[in-house]
Amino acid sequence: MSEKIIELRNVSKTFKLGLFGSTVVQALSDVSFDVKKGEIVGLLGESGSGKSTISRIILKVYKPSSGQLLFRDKDITNIYSASFLKNYYKHVQGVFQDPYGSFNPRRTVLEPLFDVVNNYELTHDKVEAEGMIRQHLEMVGINYDEVLHKHSHELSGGQLQRISIARALLVKPDLIVADEPVSMVDASTRVDILNIFLDLKQKLGISILLIGHDLATMHYASDRILVLYKGQVVEEGPASILLDPLHPYTKMLSESTPSIDKPWEEKIKYRPGKVEFAGKITGCPFADRCPYRMDKCITQAPPVITKDGRKVKCWLYE
Numbered sequence: 001m002s003e004k005i006i007e008l009r010n011v012s013k014t015f016k017l018g019l020f021g022s023t024v025v026q027a028l029s030d031v032s033f034d035v036k037k038g039e040i041v042g043l044l045g046e047s048g049s050g051k052s053t054i055s056r057i058i059l060k061v062y063k064p065s066s067g068q069l070l071f072r073d074k075d076i077t078n079i080y081s082a083s084f085l086k087n088y089y090k091h092v093q094g095v096f097q098d099p100y101g102s103f104n105p106r107r108t109v110l111e112p113l114f115d116v117v118n119n120y121e122l123t124h125d126k127v128e129a130e131g132m133i134r135q136h137l138e139m140v141g142i143n144y145d146e147v148l149h150k151h152s153h154e155l156s157g158g159q160l161q162r163i164s165i166a167r168a169l170l171v172k173p174d175l176i177v178a179d180e181p182v183s184m185v186d187a188s189t190r191v192d193i194l195n196i197f198l199d200l201k202q203k204l205g206i207s208i209l210l211i212g213h214d215l216a217t218m219h220y221a222s223d224r225i226l227v228l229y230k231g232q233v234v235e236e237g238p239a240s241i242l243l244d245p246l247h248p249y250t251k252m253l254s255e256s257t258p259s260i261d262k263p264w265e266e267k268i269k270y271r272p273g274k275v276e277f278a279g280k281i282t283g284c285p286f287a288d289r290c291p292y293r294m295d296k297c298i299t300q301a302p303p304v305i306t307k308d309g310r311k312v313k314c315w316l317y318e
């Protein structure tokens with residue numbers, strides 16, 4: 001059994017909003033999963049499903065309201081000291097959605113890479129630092145001399161995203177949390193970025209938590225997929241589950257993805273307004289939109305059913 005790099009155990013996260021915290025947002029409910037060494041785990045979900053909350057919990061920006069975060073089997077849920085975090089970020093790095101937002105427009109794009117070398121004292125020698133950065137840029141297909149004096153507005157989103165990945169790689173991390181890394185880059189360069197992640201996995205054994213909302217992207221790059229809906233994992237299994245989904249939400253996602261070889265009349269089975277339920281739901285989070293809804297889905301939380309090496313949280317498979 002391959003070693004677990006990161007693990008969430010029964011993690012829930014609530015945010016209190018409004019005067020005196022009167023409104024409670026349940027961003028995550030009882031989420032459990034792990035990412036093993038050299039594995040790409042895809043976290044798929046629509047906007048507001050809790051993907052970034054998971055990313056921020058792993059990157060120690062948010063603390064779970066309950067449950068545990070483990071790094072290499074050690075419970076690190078409540079450890080926030082500066083010395084721990086500095087060491088932790090040598091092992092766990094993030095790459096984010098907006099490549100332009102990740103760079104300070106007033107600085108050259110390589111300055112943050114030199115910052116990493118200095119902050120982590122990777123070397124004190126300037127020539128060696130340049131060599132290190134040159135080598136990590138080459139790993140992601142960027143030529144050091146071509147970008148040396150450039151600012152972010154002079155480069156494409158894809159080039160900046162590659163530089164962000166090189167920056168994350170400098171500390172030789174075990175895990176990269178890639179939060180929607182291709183959703184803001186040109187469609188024509190998306191596969192190149194995904195191929196970099198696949199290369200990092202294969203050649204360096206780096207683990208990647210790949211967060212996204214696009215089925216094709218997630219299927220292409222992930223070994224395993226978790227489908228998140230309103231803060232709950234509703235379906236989980238090998239990437240192939242996206243070709244043959246069980247959960248009605250995953251089915252809806254799959255059927256609402258346009259395919260270039262089919263006219264829309266053949267593809268769309270779920271029409272807006274067909275199944276919506278406006279009453280109070282205390283059972284399945286998807287019950288208000290589910291075309292297979294039964295009475296118990298409204299009042300009783302579905303069990304997690306294990307079937308053929310995959311898991312689905314739905315009363316249909318009881």
Ligand SMILES: Nc1ncnc2c1ncn2[C@@H]1O[C@H](COP(=O)(O)OP(=O)(O)OP(=O)(O)O)[C@@H](O)[C@H]1O
Pocket residue numbers: 015016017025026027045046047048049050051052053054
């Ligand atoms: N800091 C916060 N304060 C209050 N509510 C928050 C906060 N962060 C997230 N939420 C809420 O938690 C839920 C999950 O948000 P999250 O950003 O994790 O979703 P997401 O799947 O990443 O969506 P997106 O792709 O739009 O970022 C949402 O209802 C969101 O409004």
